[in-house]
Amino acid sequence: MQLSHLVKDWGGFEQLVAELNRTGEVSVEHNVVLPGRSGAPRQIDVLIRHKQGLYEHLIVAECKFWNKAVDRATVDSMATTVREVGASRGVIFSNNGFQSGAVTQAKADSIDLFLVRDLTNDEWGAPGKIIDFFLHVISISIGGFSTERTFSLPGSQPTSTRMDLRLGNAETNSSTPITWPGRSFKTLEEGIEHAAKDAAQKVYQPAAFSADGKFDATLRARVTVNLAPPKPIVAKINDGTIFIPSATLHIGISINQSRMIFDRAKNLAFALAVEDCVRNTVTAAARSVGEETTMLNQLNAPQHVSGNDKPLENGTIFSVWVAGFQNFDEFAGLNPGEVKIAPAAS
Structure with a gap:
C-alpha cells in the first residue's frame, strides 16, 4: 500500500497518476502526443479531458518520478506546453516535492503542483492505517x-x-x-x-x-x-x-x-495523499479492489481533542x-x- 511498493519506476508513476485521475467524471489517456501551435509535437504524460456541456477542457499533466524536488525550469516548460497545445490547465505530479522557486512560478503561471505521498496516520484518522x-x-x-x-x-x-x-x-x-x-x-x-x-x-x-x-x-x-x-x-x-x-x-x-x-487498506487497491503545494490542501485518493474509479476526498486539518473525546490509540483495552x-x-x-x-x- 505504500507508494514505494506501488511504484518502482517513472513509467509506473505515470500509470499511477493516470489512475488517480480516473474518477469517472473525466477521460484519461496515458502517453499522448499532441501537435503544438509551433508545429512541434508535444509528448504528454497524462492527458485529462473534461467535457462540460458544449465544451471540452484539456488538462495536461507531467509526472516527475525524481530523487529531487522539481525546479522552476520545469514549471516554465509546463507553462509553454499549456500554451502550445491550447490546454485549459497544466499540472505537475511529483513524488519528491517542489522547490520554493517552482511554487512561486506555478502561482504566476496558474500551474498546479501535486505531491503524491503516503497518507499519514493523522490523515487516515486515529489511530492510523492499522487499528x-x-x-x-x-x-x-x-x-x-x-x-x-x-x-x-x-x-x-x-x-x-x-x-x-x-x-x-x-x-x-x-x-x-x-x-x-x-x-x-x-x-x-x-x-x-x-x-x-x-x-x-x-x-x-x-x-x-x-x-x-x-x-x-x-x-x-x-x-x-x-x-x-x-x-x-x-x-x-x-x-x-x-x-x-x-x-x-x-x-x-x-x-x-x-x-x-484491522487494516483499513485491506480492501483498497491504493490509498494515497495528493498534496496541493500551491493551495496547501490535501486530498485522499483511494480505490477499492475490483473498482475502476478513484474516490477523492479532501482532508481537513487534524482536530485537537481533549478529555473524554480522545481518539482511539493502538494498544487500547x-x-x-x-x-x-x-x-x-x-x-x-x-x-x-x-x-x-x-x-x-x-
Whole structure:
C-alpha cells in the first residue's frame, strides 16, 4: 500500500497518476502526443479531458518520478506546453516535492503542483492505517462465604447458625435480612454480591497479557476478600439474630482477551495523499479492489481533542463486564491468590 511498493519506476508513476485521475467524471489517456501551435509535437504524460456541456477542457499533466524536488525550469516548460497545445490547465505530479522557486512560478503561471505521498496516520484518522486494540470480557464467580467470630445475644439465638446461601442468580437467590452499618443492603446476598463486584473491579488491571506468545487468551484468578465492617453485620437467620464481625469471601475473575487488528487498506487497491503545494490542501485518493474509479476526498486539518473525546490509540483495552455471576467450578483447581493464563480455545 505504500507508494514505494506501488511504484518502482517513472513509467509506473505515470500509470499511477493516470489512475488517480480516473474518477469517472473525466477521460484519461496515458502517453499522448499532441501537435503544438509551433508545429512541434508535444509528448504528454497524462492527458485529462473534461467535457462540460458544449465544451471540452484539456488538462495536461507531467509526472516527475525524481530523487529531487522539481525546479522552476520545469514549471516554465509546463507553462509553454499549456500554451502550445491550447490546454485549459497544466499540472505537475511529483513524488519528491517542489522547490520554493517552482511554487512561486506555478502561482504566476496558474500551474498546479501535486505531491503524491503516503497518507499519514493523522490523515487516515486515529489511530492510523492499522487499528490494533484489545477486548476484555470479564466475568465474576462467587465461591465460598464463611463468617468469623459470630455471636448472638441472649434470647435471640437462632435455632441453627448454618446459613443456606444461594447466590449469583436473581431468580433463585436466597434472601437473608440484614442490617449492614453504613450501607443500604437489605439482604446478606445483596451485600456479598456487591462486595464481589467491588473487589473484582479493584483487582482488575486493564493490561494486555499473552499465553504461549498468543494474545487471544484467558486469564483466571482466584481472590480472597476479607469483609470487616466498622460494626458487625446483623443478620436474621433461623428465627434468630446473629452478629457478624468479619467474613471471608472467595471469588473467581475470568478475563477473556481478544486482540482486534484491522487494516483499513485491506480492501483498497491504493490509498494515497495528493498534496496541493500551491493551495496547501490535501486530498485522499483511494480505490477499492475490483473498482475502476478513484474516490477523492479532501482532508481537513487534524482536530485537537481533549478529555473524554480522545481518539482511539493502538494498544487500547476495552473492558466489558458480564452481568450476573458465573459458575465457580472452573476456579476449584486454583489456590487463593493464584493466577492462570491459557491460550483461548480455538
